[in-house]
Amino acid sequence: MRNFILIIRRFFNLILFALLEIVSIVLIARSRTIQGDDIISSSNAVAGIVYKKKTDLFYYMNLGSMNDSLLSENMRLRKIVDALHSVDTLKDFTVQRALPTKDTSVHVVQYASYVYRTARVIDNQVDNVNNYITINRGLKDGIAKGMSVISGNGLVGRVEYVSQHFASVLSILNTNKYQVSARLKDGTFKSTNWDNERPDVLVMKEMPAEAKVKKGDSVFTTSYGNTFPPDVLIGTVTSVEINKKSGRQQIMLKPATNFRNLQYVYVLDNQMEVERKQLTEPSNKKP
Amino acid sequence: MNVYLKNIFRFCILLMLQVIVLNKITLHWFTSPSGALFNPLIYPLFILLLPFETPVWVLLILGFLMGLAVDSFMNTAGMHAAALILLAYLRTNVLNALLPRNPTEYVNMEPSVKNMGWSPFLVFCGFLLLLHHIVFFSLESWGFNSIGALMLKIATSFITSMVFILIYVLLFTRQHVAKSH
Numbered sequence A: 001m002r003n004f005i006l007i008i009r010r011f012f013n014l015i016l017f018a019l020l021e022i023v024s025i026v027l028i029a030r031s032r033t034i035q036g037d038d039i040i041s042s043s044n045a046v047a048g049i050v051y052k053k054k055t056d057l058f059y060y061m062n063l064g065s066m067n068d069s070l071l072s073e074n075m076r077l078r079k080i081v082d083a084l085h086s087v088d089t090l091k092d093f094t095v096q097r098a099l100p101t102k103d104t105s106v107h108v109v110q111y112a113s114y115v116y117r118t119a120r121v122i123d124n125q126v127d128n129v130n131n132y133i134t135i136n137r138g139l140k141d142g143i144a145k146g147m148s149v150i151s152g153n154g155l156v157g158r159v160e161y162v163s164q165h166f167a168s169v170l171s172i173l174n175t176n177k178y179q180v181s182a183r184l185k186d187g188t189f190k191s192t193n194w195d196n197e198r199p200d201v202l203v204m205k206e207m208p209a210e211a212k213v214k215k216g217d218s219v220f221t222t223s224y225g226n227t228f229p230p231d232v233l234i235g236t237v238t239s240v241e242i243n244k245k246s247g248r249q250q251i252m253l254k255p256a257t258n259f260r261n262l263q264y265v266y267v268l269d270n271q272m273e274v275e276r277k278q279l280t281e282p283s284n285k286k287p
Numbered sequence B: 001m002n003v004y005l006k007n008i009f010r011f012c013i014l015l016m017l018q019v020i021v022l023n024k025i026t027l028h029w030f031t032s033p034s035g036a037l038f039n040p041l042i043y044p045l046f047i048l049l050l051p052f053e054t055p056v057w058v059l060l061i062l063g064f065l066m067g068l069a070v071d072s073f074m075n076t077a078g079m080h081a082a083a084l085i086l087l088a089y090l091r092t093n094v095l096n097a098l099l100p101r102n103p104t105e106y107v108n109m110e111p112s113v114k115n116m117g118w119s120p121f122l123v124f125c126g127f128l129l130l131l132h133h134i135v136f137f138s139l140e141s142w143g144f145n146s147i148g149a150l151m152l153k154i155a156t157s158f159i160t161s162m163v164f165i166l167i168y169v170l171l172f173t174r175q176h177v178a179k180s181h
Helices: A002-010 A012-031 A045-061 A063-085 A273-285 B003-024 B056-074 B079-098 B118-141 B147-180
Strands: A114-124 A132-135 A148-150 A155-162 A167-171 A180-183 A189-194 A202-207 A218-221 A233-242 A249-255 A264-270
Touching (some): A012 B056, A045 A114
Antiparallel strands (some): A155 A167, A189 A202, A202 A249
16 A cells, blocks of 8 residues: 555656546547537637627727628618518519418418527637637527528527527538538539548548539528528639549539638528438438 | 736736737738738746746746636637647746856846847747747647648748747846846
8 A cells, every 4th residue: 555655656647647638638539529518618608708799899999891781781681581572482483581471372381490599709710620610699599509600691509508698500611510412503413521631621622523514603591401591602612623534523612701810690590400310210211 | 027927917918928919920922822811929937937947837837827818818718828838838948958057146137138148048938939839730630631821821820920039028027138238
């Protein structure tokens, strides 16, 4: 026993070092699982308050550019409202968006209905392996895990962790956490990833050679994968490379959202998601 | 100033500097579009500037606390903590190698340009900081798949971190000299 204590006293520093390293490695390992990040994430209370104070300060400095982005957003919404007013549902067979209607003579297929919630970005990362955006809305405002997040310009990401007043959004600039199903102009769809280096480049790998794509095309989300709403702009094609061996194409996209100065986002609550999940889950469970 | 008070104060200053100012600096090195992005990291300076005679276990615990504090702001779980603990553990050994006398003989002194001289101080900071950056960025990329990008990231952030650390050190030693006169 005495020897044991002597050994511990002699190697106390080394043991303490190993212990603390193990604690931090466990923390890292835990955060790479799906739950775990709630202890140390910026949605926890103290960090949230400090970030809020900080953004309150920067909020005033950025009022000008914020105004501009709100104006452009309003303009876009007005355009959509105008377009919806002029749709003739009898001639137009497919309806893109949900139209709440009382008129039973018009057959409208309602397959998704979204509630938009605005939120202010209070912290924003662009240079990590997995980039999180913290927003000032939480459980109390109706935000839940898994909701999709868009900005005035395009797709942003998905809500990952929620606390009472804050939420962390994992942006599409992430590595292997989730993929975005994307649709080209000609209808071909494929998942898109981040190239893990620059916040300005997304990649669609292994596109079949027959897919027609050229520089400047817009790429939109699809509703496959049950994560994001369809027809949200992801980005525009900046370059197309063709692999000579396999004949497959690799497409580089520029995200429509400028992740470096994100200020306002919309959190989308799909009210029909539960129903859709109930329908698809039994088939997923089968081996 | 009391040595405890001074270090608590420095802890807060460095943490706030890191979180509020330096984390906003995301620059391109070699401004081509393929340049790596990086953040300068200044918070290891807290451990580097603790007094010479601080025992290793105190260094380790303080390093763990500082790392966790930075982690909780940057959503990185334990990565900063893991890297900073290694730095804290090796600090005494590096000081032993660089100083003419045993570090415990320097009473009430802390590593600085004035106490150590320029080149030992730079070697001391540079070596430990490089080690810290290598560990941190390796943990962050969680593997060595893109080793070129990793090396570039380590090198660029190490150089900028050193610049920021030098600026900090120069600013604060100036103040000291002015006070003593």
